[in-house]
Amino acid sequence: MTETVRAWRPEVPLLQEVLHARFEHHVYPAHTHDSWSVLLIDDGAVSYDLDRHAHEAVPAAVTLLPPHVPHDGRTAVPGDPFRKRVLYLDPEWLPAHAADAAARHPMLSTPEIVGAVERIHDALAAPGDALTVEGELLGLAQLVRPRLGENEETTSDRPLAQRLRRHLDDRFREAFTIAEVAEALGSSRAHLVRVFSQAYGIAPHRYVVGRRVDSARRLLLDGSSPAEAAAASGFHDQAHLTRHFRRVLGTTPGRFVAA
Structure with a gap:
């Protein structure tokens, strides 16, 4: 597989850009961003210096890079490629004074934080889930803040x-x-x-999804098709309904009606 980069800008508050990349030979020179960078490693490992201190980003952990703090990056094992997914978030996603703590301790390895970032990427993979992404980003901030000494x-x-x-x-x-x-x-x-x-x-975005699923369930029982129930209940399309319907009720709309 060759080295690849894919980047896009979803229409979601707080989220500036999403980056998916695979690198083997590329070495990032020292640089900065004006955003918070939330890095998830899927394969391999990345060695990097952040504010002149050496660190390593590995799978099963989230790396949090604060705005305006210099960092570089390279594969941790020469010849061993790495795959990463990155969220670039507005500076106000976290308080400005949290940057110092993040620079000292950029690795966040709790299952709750890793799971939240995975859910964000899952929601970004399909259209129609902007509210879920926004809600999960706000929830992620609440998980991260205590790890940075913020016990509000x-x-x-x-x-x-x-x-x-x-x-x-x-x-x-x-x-x-x-x-x-x-x-x-x-x-x-x-x-x-x-x-x-x-x-x-319950978080507001999950409350909304629950109301939408409940509405679709009743419409399905009244004879609506999955596509009709999706449109009438606020889902982007039938696939969007199916994804959340399965997560909440453990089955698809079609199987629910058939049963």
């Missing part, structure tokens, strides 16, 4: 959580972003996600 206390704000729930109930069949809802409710995205999750035990 969240004050309970049930009235705000209830306002958000009413908003989601009114609009779950529509295409929207958490950023739009936060602006409408006069709150930050991060605070909105925290208070909703605290009040109801």
